[in-house]
Amino acid sequence: MIRRPVPSEEKSMSDRRQFLKTAALGASAVALAARIKPAGAAGTATRIARVTSTWDFGVAANHAAWSILKDGGHSLDAVEAGARVPEADLKNHSVGKGGYPDRDGHVTLDASIMDWQGNCGAVAAMEYIAHPISVARRVMERTPHVLLAGDGALQFALEQGFEKENLLTPEAEKAWHEWLKTAHYQPVINSEVRDYGKGVPGGKDNHDTIGMLAIDAHGHLAGACTTSGMAWKLRGRVGDSPIIGAGLYVDGEIGGATSTGVGEEVIRNAGSFLVVELMRQGRSPTEACKEAVLRIVNKKPKTAKDIQVAFLAMNKDGEVGAWAIQPGFQYAVCDAKDQNALLPSKSVYGA
Numbered sequence: 001m002i003r004r005p006v007p008s009e010e011k012s013m014s015d016r017r018q019f020l021k022t023a024a025l026g027a028s029a030v031a032l033a034a035r036i037k038p039a040g041a042a043g044t045a046t047r048i049a050r051v052t053s054t055w056d057f058g059v060a061a062n063h064a065a066w067s068i069l070k071d072g073g074h075s076l077d078a079v080e081a082g083a084r085v086p087e088a089d090l091k092n093h094s095v096g097k098g099g100y101p102d103r104d105g106h107v108t109l110d111a112s113i114m115d116w117q118g119n120c121g122a123v124a125a126m127e128y129i130a131h132p133i134s135v136a137r138r139v140m141e142r143t144p145h146v147l148l149a150g151d152g153a154l155q156f157a158l159e160q161g162f163e164k165e166n167l168l169t170p171e172a173e174k175a176w177h178e179w180l181k182t183a184h185y186q187p188v189i190n191s192e193v194r195d196y197g198k199g200v201p202g203g204k205d206n207h208d209t210i211g212m213l214a215i216d217a218h219g220h221l222a223g224a225c226t227t228s229g230m231a232w233k234l235r236g237r238v239g240d241s242p243i244i245g246a247g248l249y250v251d252g253e254i255g256g257a258t259s260t261g262v263g264e265e266v267i268r269n270a271g272s273f274l275v276v277e278l279m280r281q282g283r284s285p286t287e288a289c290k291e292a293v294l295r296i297v298n299k300k301p302k303t304a305k306d307i308q309v310a311f312l313a314m315n316k317d318g319e320v321g322a323w324a325i326q327p328g329f330q331y332a333v334c335d336a337k338d339q340n341a342l343l344p345s346k347s348v349y350g351a
């Protein structure tokens with residue numbers, strides 16, 4: 001079938017050509033960035049390339065993003081490359097292939113991507129495609145739409161040349177059969193730090209969505225968010241991750257935010273949009289994340305005690321901050337100075 005490009009695709013192709021030209025200038029862009037003075041009273045952008053992402057798997061994801069950013073590459077390419085790392089990790093049961101399935105044994109993936117100009121794309125409840133973040137980018141660049149869901153998202157992905165594969169690994173299937181013995185749906189509190197004092201079993205692998213934010217040497221922000229969603233969810237359930245403004249939001253003039261944890265509470269509060277708007281009002285990334293988390297806690301205090309939600313934010317100067325409901329949330333930060341930083345987030349119920 002011959003597919004004619006839609007108008008936005010033609011525009012995106014010309015953007016792409018422009019981008020390739022710019023990328024070729026990458027090394028000189030970095031050199032230029034090095035000459036640009038740090039933020040001063042006038043609020044000049046620092047032009048320091050940096051990437052941050054949720055949880056400890058964010059360190060490896062950041063490395064992939066950094067391989068693009070360090071040479072003057074673009075933040076949008078960086079966050080896509082970074083998000084693909086946990087998507088491809090079969091040991092990771094909360095993102096991409098190898099993710100835990102829904103109640104009926106289907107692995108359904110959610111993802112979104114957004115740039116500093118307000119361009120965005122997303123897929124929700126998509127099956128059989130291992131890299132939903134790349135499909136989300138195609139939605140952004142090659143369609144007039146923002147969000148494709150379910151069978152339509154799959155159809156689009158196949159038309160775009162993505163490969164159909166079984167995403168349910170034997171390990172995830174075994175865990176699903178184990179869960180079926182009780183079939184009790186109770187989201188666990190995600191915490192990578194064991195025994196943080198509440199008797200909640202944390203652990204290195206107890207994490208979920210990867211949300212990633214990057215600023216490149218051109219001073220441009222982008223973000224990505226990808227997940228297999230809540231394990232054992234109802235078929236058709238969509239979380240916050242593919243919802244622009246909930247799981248991810250980027251405003252090039254202000255900053256970006258992303259979230260992890262129980263998506264229903266994030267959607268209810270338009271969480272990532274809220275964080276960005278709080279930064280617009282003058283909050284630092286950390287203050288904005290804290291206030292958004294408290295909004296969730298104060299709205300449903302009883303629910304909040306037993307769930308995890310965390311926000312991660314980066315402002316347009318590359319400053320990073322986070323806050324969570326429960327202790328044990330960590331975020332990875334990578335820049336020219338340190339490619340392996342993994343920082344503990346503050347939280348409402350912990351330190």
Ligand code: SD4
Pocket residue numbers: 094110190207208209227228229230231238239240241259260261262263264
């Ligand atoms: C969601 N925030 O679907 C995502 C992922 C998640 O525990 O909840 N994982 O709500």
